[in-house]
């Protein structure tokens with residue numbers, strides 16, 4: 001699979017580090033196409049730092065990149081090791097580093113990892129996706145086997161919602177810019193508004209309808 005790809009603005013470079021995910025969202029683009037921007041994003045292999053560097057350099061001049069975004073066909077925080085290891089090298093380009101995440105990092109790793117993420121990203125966008133747990137489970141269809149791997153209870157899919165809300169609520173204490181996002185076409189306008197109010201009640205200043 002391709003580890004780096006552009007989508008739209010070529011000064012923004014997306015980093016695709018894994019296909020593992022704790023969700024199977026009904027709206028996920030990965031179930032409809034094998035890649036984006038001409039890149040193939042499906043594959044079982046995952047890059048180490050040297051492979052990531054090679055993929056980034058293949059995409060053009062390093063110094064011209066304005067933003068690196070951890071976002072591919074899986075949940076990037078499965079590769080917390082790579083996100084941390086790559087940060088000093090990515091920062092050499094003078095670009096910002098953003099993480100697009102479903103907010104399950106602590107559930108995946110079975111511990112609080114916000115303190116580990118904090119030095120490695122400048123901005124995080126968390127997929128809120130629903131106004132309540134019931135709708136979240138309908139839309140995002142969590143994968144309980146990954147909770148078991150984290151020492152969680154596989155019989156409680158609600159952990160996915162609770163873990164995401166906990167991550168979103170605490171992220172502003174660690175990361176400078178935190179955004180909550182929803183996918184517009186999956187929700188009614190009332191639900192979008194409920195999500196906006198929920199994010200605000202959690203202290204999140206930035207909200208985006210994708």
Ligand code: SF4
Pocket residue numbers: 021022023024025027028029030072073074075102140
């Ligand atoms: S969390 Fe993201 S990568 Fe995972 S299934 Fe949902 S949209 Fe796709």
